[in-house]
Amino acid sequence: MENEDKTLCPHCGAKMKLWKPPLESSWGINSQYVCFNDECSYYVKGWVRMKDKYNQKASYRHRLNPETNESGPLPVWSAMAHRDRIVEEREETE
Ligand SMILES: [Zn+2]
Numbered sequence: 001m002e003n004e005d006k007t008l009c010p011h012c013g014a015k016m017k018l019w020k021p022p023l024e025s026s027w028g029i030n031s032q033y034v035c036f037n038d039e040c041s042y043y044v045k046g047w048v049r050m051k052d053k054y055n056q057k058a059s060y061r062h063r064l065n066p067e068t069n070e071s072g073p074l075p076v077w078s079a080m081a082h083r084d085r086i087v088e089e090r091e092e093t094e
Contacts, residue, residue: 006069009035009062011042016064018087019074031087033064034074046073 007016014037021027035043046059060073061082076082 006064006066007033009037009040009042011035011062012037012040014040016062019063019082020085020087022085027063027065028067030065030067032074033066034082034086035062036083036086038079043076 008014009016012035014035016033016035018031019034019036020031021029023029037043040062042062043059046061047057050056050058050060058075058077060075062071063074064071074082
């Protein structure tokens, strides 16, 4: 077996994107891995769950802190939420 790739979402298998948390957030200053796949089961089910449970139009995406390996939900209020903070991956050519 090959080593498990931590940057792949455990819910949908998509490659997660590096995401920079806002300064006022509780996630610290280090970039996090977040699944921005709109077809991700975790994210899709989140909309239903939040509507059923809290009657709110919200969901969450899978998030992983690469420093601590701690993962959890990143709350979102729309499909576009948080996308402006995605860190473009740099080419590793240097
Ligand atoms: Zn996913």
